[in-house]
Amino acid sequence: MDLEKIATSAIVMEISKTNILSSFINDGDKEPCWDGNIYIHENAKHTKKNIKRIPTQVKGRATTAKSVKESIKYGVSYDDLNAYMMDGGTIFFVVYIDKEKGEVLQIYYTVLLPIKIKDIFKQKKKTYYVSLKKFPADNKKKIEVVYDAYANAQRQKSFAGTNSPTIEELSKKGVLEGISFHFVHTGEEVVPSMIPKIMEENSFTIYANVTGNPIGIPVEYCENISQVLTCQQFDRHVTVAGVKYYDKYQNIYSISTVKTVIGNCLTMTYPMIEETEKRKIPVTLEFSINGTLREQIKKIEFVIAIATKGGFEIGDIDIPVSLNREEFREKLNELTERVHWLKSIQDLLNRMHITRDLEINKCTEEDKKNLNLLMTALGEQKPIKDISQDLNILHTLKISNLSLGVIYIKHTDGKYYMYDYFNKHLEAYYKIEGREIRISQFSTMNVKDFTKYDNMYLPIILEDFKQIPISSDILNQANCLMLEMLKAYDQCKLKDLLYTAEQINEWLKQYPELIEQDICIINGCQITIRQGELNYADKAKLFAISEKSNNMNYRAGAFILLEYMDEAEKIFSSFNDTQMKEFSNYPIYNLYQRYKKKKG
Structure with missing residues (x-):
């Protein structure tokens, strides 16, 4: 009984049943590792135009009907597998033949692609037992198997014999743009609902799409996949x-x-x-x-x-x-x-002007405790039983992803109450030389505060300053607070900070007898630059300051805003360490650094 001839004839017969596949397979093992090829034609006419080819190897085995299973294992030598790998891959067939009657019992196959063979070679052996499954009887499925094998072989041939990187390695190098895989389906148009059924129990290669490589690198082989969604x-x-x-x-x-x-x-x-x-x-x-x-x-x-x-x-x-x-x-x-x-x-968070969504699903036990405190003390306006914090200063109440600014005040009834710090005007003072001087409760806020509190309501800040008797001290405090807002804006880009800073600066300009107008001009211009570009009138005012002012900080600031960095640096070179440290703490210095970075 000529097993090889029966086996090759069986493969030729099965391939011939399709409309676009043909085969040329030897029955005498004349080639070292291959028996022939399966060809993919453009159409059923089998013209010679654009023919695609995938190598094949066919083995026959005499057995009995009882030995037919869903899948089998078959031994392949290292040398043969290595040859398949370097050629880009092959379709490997094993044909079970009845040892008494010579009839074909079952055709099994596996697609031995380079990525799969590399995985097989992880353990060094002379002979490897590869798994094969039943070759489909459906002609469309046969075409899909052959065409898919060809497409992957073409993509993987250039990577044969090389060590493929892992997805993790490519990701660490920063060159991984994504991953992809493909499959072949014949017949009706594929829609998403069909994909699980099409891919069930099939195999595919995952390719890493990396920078500068349009083909993709084969990185992983997935066999007999299931539970596809x-x-x-x-x-x-x-x-x-x-x-x-x-x-x-x-x-x-x-x-x-x-x-x-x-x-x-x-x-x-x-x-x-x-x-x-x-x-x-x-x-x-x-x-x-x-x-x-x-x-x-x-x-x-x-x-x-x-x-x-x-x-x-x-x-x-x-x-x-x-x-x-x-x-x-x-x-x-x-x-x-x-x-x-x-x-x-x-509703309570809305009244506190909080726009960030509370991640209530991530609340810890401490967060839940603070939430209940907030709902009782602010929502129901009930007194707090136990208070361990200092009174009359800004405190932070943490609830999951929210940071709330609150204050605790003792009432005449002897009880303590919580208030939203940014929703209540308080009378604040500081002592100097035995005197109490009225200040805004917001005077001591800094960059960290402006980027920290989710209940921060900026309009109340200017309103609070306006309620205090006007003086040069109050205006200077408002100006310093406005500069902190600009520094905070440079960090978080919250436009409301820029708008409020502009409102404060416009208010300051109404009192030229109490605050230098050069300050208002410079601050107004640095607000404008953060919004867009200076106009001619703004530049003219800055030119005047750069030429006539006796204040070197003002002149340096004007030069920065006019983008005359060389002139600004001449002034910096005359500053001592203390003066330079003071100037670098102003938000206008951020503009200087941004310009220098842009110029490289």
Whole structure:
């Protein structure tokens, strides 16, 4: 019995059943490692134009019907595997033949690509036992196997015999732009819902897309994959009774089910059913109420609205959902109580002018304690039983990702009360030579404070200064505070800081007899530069300061704003260490450093 001839004939026969594949396979092992090739043609006419070729090796084995399994192992020598690798890969066939009748029992195959062979070579042996699985009977599947083998062989041939880097190594070098893989499918157009079924139990190579390499580097081989999930996003409004809750939703497909996920809140799971088989299908509902404070409020309101209406809409399509069943009733009651509590928290945060969303899902026990304190002391305006902090100074109350500026004040009833520091005018003084001088409660704020507090309400700051009797001291304090705002803006780019600084500077300009106008001009110009460019009138005022002022700080500042850095540096060279340290603490020095960096 000529096993090799029977085996090669079986492969030729199976390949011949397809419309675009052909083969030329020897039956006498005349080549050292290969028996021939399978060819991929452009069309069913099998013209010679643009023919693609993938090498093959065919082995025959005499056995019995009882030996036929879903997969087998077959020994291949190191030399043969190495030859396959250096050639870019091969399709390796093993044909089981009935040892009594000579009939073909089963054809098995594996695609031996360089990336796979490298993995096999991790242990040095003379013979390696590779796994093979049944060659598909479906002609479309045969084409997919051959075409996929060819495509990967072409991409991997140039990397044969080299050590491929790992994804982690490429990422550390900073050259990894992404990863990709591909698969071949014949027939109808592929949509996301089909991908899990197409890829189930198949194999693919992961390629690393790196800077300067359009092909991609093969980095990992995945064999017989399972539990494939694909996700498809739909940009459609999700509404209940005309009220929009979400503007998109996702479908997550597996080989047997579809999960429709709306707002990471409502998940509907139902079987994957073909269009021709659609009928009334079972649906499993799940609700997930997590996330930030605003996210949880929105999710609960969505669920309660669905329960009230008996469903929701996706675009113009009504989706009936019944939540009046006993299994949901207790949960709905809990959600109704929770959303009332969450809204009371959000209302208080809104009154405190807090725009950042509270990450309530990340609250520690200490955060929860501080949240309860805030709700009791500020929300319900109840006194605090125990107070360990110093009174009448700014304190930080931490609640998860929020930092709140609060103050504790003792009332005439002997009890302590908490206040929002940025929502209450306080009379503040400092003592000097035995005298008490009125100041703004915000005078001592610095860069750190302006970038720290989430309840900072900037309009109250200028209002507070305006309530104090005007003096040169008060105006100088406001000016210094404004400079701290500019330094804070340079760090966090919060536009409200720049706007408030501009308002304070405009207020200062109204009192030329109490504050030097050169200060207001310079500060006004450095605010303008942070917003855009100086106009001609601004530059003219700065020229006048640079030529006539006796104050070297003013002249240096004017030169920086005019971008005459050489002139500014001449002044710096005349400064001693103390003078230079003082000037470098002004926000205008940030503009100087920014300009120098731009010039390289």
